[in-house]
Amino acid sequence: MTAMVLYCALAWAVFLALHLALNGRWWPWLAVSLLPPVALALVPLALLAAAAVTGGGLAAVLAAGCLLVAWPQNGVNLRGLGRRAEAPGGLRLVSWNTQHWNQGGDPDRFYAFLRSLAADVLVLQEYLNGFEGGEVWDIDDEERIRAAFPGHHLAVANNAVTLSRFPPAGPPVPVGACSLRVDLRIGDGVLSTYNVHIPVQLTVMNPLRPAFLRDMRRRAAARDREYAALVADLRDNPHPVLVTGDFNTSAAIGDIRRMPGTLRDAIGACRSLCPASWNARSRLRLWRIDWAFTGGGARVGSYRFRDAEGLSDHLVQELTVTVPRTDVREKN
Template sequence: MTAVLLSCALVWAVFLALHLALNGRWWPWLAVSLLPPLVLAAVPLVLLVAAAVTRGWAAGALAAVCLLVGWPQNGVNLRALRRRSESAEGLRLVSWNTQHWNQGGDPERFYAFLRSLTADVYVLQEYLNGFEGGEVWDIDDEERIRAAFPGHHLAVANNSVTLSRFPPAGPPVPVGVCSLRVDLRVGDGVLSTYNVHIPVQLTVTNPLRPAFLRDMRRRAAARDREYAALVDDLRGNPHPVLVTGDFNTSAAIGDIRRMPRSLRDAIGACRSVLPASWNARARLRLWRIDWAFTGGGARVGSYRFRDAEGLSDHLVQELTVTTPHA
């Protein structure tokens, strides 16, 4: 039994080594890295328990090493266990992938839900219509948006919508072809909001067909371009920043390491040990692919994921943010 257990631990160690070496560096590994991040903690933990029962100390030691080495990519938020008080101070922001902007739904219900979020700043993705696996259509719902949010400033570009009670400090700046930067005049300073939407990794089709690999390689190249454009703009930005949206990247996907080290993940302000934002319509949610980062002196006081009431497959990110000049 101990020999079988050691073999299982060795197989997992080899897989983990390949994952750490290839993840975010070799495009075909994108398909492998779609595994639920929690697997990177669950497998070595099961091996550790089995090793304790069978006294397979070699397998247990190897499993412990795998658990520690793979910990940063398992999505577990141990900071939620610390006792800390949430701060409601600062501006209230929501970030949400609307899943094709209410395509086929009731507009009144959709806009009523948005208004119920009562945010100072709305950062919304997928301002478009379309269907899985191909063509999308641009839409024009600006008149309805302005009517639903009087007193808000509206910026629309790159299939993104940013609504704010704070006036813009300049024109909106498209970042790549899928994200949008909007500089807001907050207090005596400027807060740069980045409305991010990184392309999805693959289309769910027959993986044995050559078209599947061609499509995945094309999407990997698009992801590379979007991340590169985002990081380049961030590095040249002198203002406090809030970077949030649908990254289509879990903790197990190496692409998230591309974000500048100067940014702080908002998850430290979240009270969930196993935070997940997708799939909002499923009972078991295993992936956090929607993120929020701050930098340049901007800080998050509270952060949580809110149910989207069946309107999208993404949960809503809700957070409060303070800036140095507010």
Template sequence: MTGGPVLWAAVAWAVFLGAHLALNGRWWLWLLPSLLPPPLFAAVPAALLVLAWAAGDGAAGAVAGGALLLGARQCGLVPGALVRRPARPPEEGTVRVVSWNTQHWCQSTDPDPFYAFLRELDADVYLLQEYHHDEFDGTYRLIDDERRLRATFPGHRAVIARGLITLSRLPVAATVETAARRTLRVDLELPGGRGRLATFNVHIPVQLRLISPLRAEFYRAVRTRAGDRAREYAGLARDVAGCPHPALIAGDFNTTAAIGDARHIARLGADAVPLTGRLCPTSWQPRPGLRWWRLDWVLTTPGARVHSYRFRDPRGLSDHSVQEVTVSLTGPGPRTPADTRLRPRLHSEGT
């Protein structure tokens, strides 16, 4: 093939994109290339399209334009956010929910500002991940900070399991065992008999360990965690499908629009992200210059409606932004025989 450097660059990107679309979510090793910042899937072919126009290279322009169209769903851009407006909430019955990956529960920060920040968020329901400390060897150590939790949130009940915490000012109807091992389901009764909202507090395992990629252990960990992630998503899909109540599914999915597992997320429920008003929403590494990835999601199933959704600055207390939503039920939740699946409450509850 002959042609200038722009054509060669466009073809190279098209070959990479073709491999990405074919292997993403199907081959464990492709978890690594899929960690690229999603906006690159729009920025690279768009830049090549401009260069092709400037060079008068029609072939390069055609290749770059095709790559731009084919990679559009990988880039994480949300054009609907520019036109969608928040739904007007009802006068009563809305619930304020915060979901946040706490980055190992103030392991490397002062607990006082950490707890003060949690209190300042003033949510009816908190879905918090990483209630543990990192052992820096691929494992985690569970912690017990319930005394301070009770003192800080005297009006909330705490349900704790699997390194996850759900704190609720609303009555806890029940906790439900889940097939997904890194998910905590807590069903809440909305005030005034408005129905039951099932909350799924989710933390999908991260793809890799932060060790040298020159070590075989690095690739063993990627393969093992790919299997863990597949099992978590399969279990979560069964859990959500079997839930008889409107559900809010939120947490750290460690998945961007460019990762094949985003297909599983799309099947769980409606993504609330257009309500952020951001064309390119991001939630991980909130520091300037590193805001390229959205790993945290809020989803709802029929019967639950999100009225507002935003990401809040964690003020250096975590590498994840805070997800803050208001949600209500569109009608009373059903009471079906499926409720017989409810089991005793998990590990611990506060007052």
């Protein structure tokens, strides 16, 4: 039994070494990296328990090493155990993938839900219609949006909608083919909001068909382009930033490492131990693929995921954000 536990620990160590080496660097590994992030914690913990029962010292060392090395990718938020007080004030922002903008649903219920979020800024993805095959149709619902949110400033591009009580500091900037930057004038400073939607990794089809690999490679290239465009725009941006949306990237997927190290993940302000944003229509929420980052002096006071009331397969990201009173870097 001790030898069996050791063999299992060795097998997991080899898999983890491949995962760390290839994840985010070799496109076929995208399929493998779809494993539940929490598995990177549960598997070595199970091996540690088995090693303790069987007295396998080497297996325990291997399991502990695997647990520590992969900890940043397991999606566990130990900071959620702390009873940190929420920072007062700040603007209220909502980020949400609407899943095809109420396609086939009740528009009155959809817009009533959006208004109930009572946000200063709404960052909404998938302003489009489509179906499982991947084809999408552009839509035009701007008249209804303006009627539902009088007094708000509206920006629409790249199938994204940003609604704000604050005036824009300039025209909206499409980033890549799937994201939208909107600079907002807040007090005497500017906050750049990035409405992000990274393409999904694969289409559900028979993985033995050549079309499956061709489609995944095409999608991997599209993801590369979107991340590259986003990072390039962030590096040239002198303002405080809030970057949020549907990244279609879990903690176990190496692509998230492409985000600049100067940004701070909002998860530190979340009280959930295992935060998950998808699948909102399932009782078992799988993992977080919707993210929020701040940088340039912007800070998150509170961060949580809210139920979407069956309107989307994504939960709603709700957060409060404070920005510097003066954008010093803009003036220098």
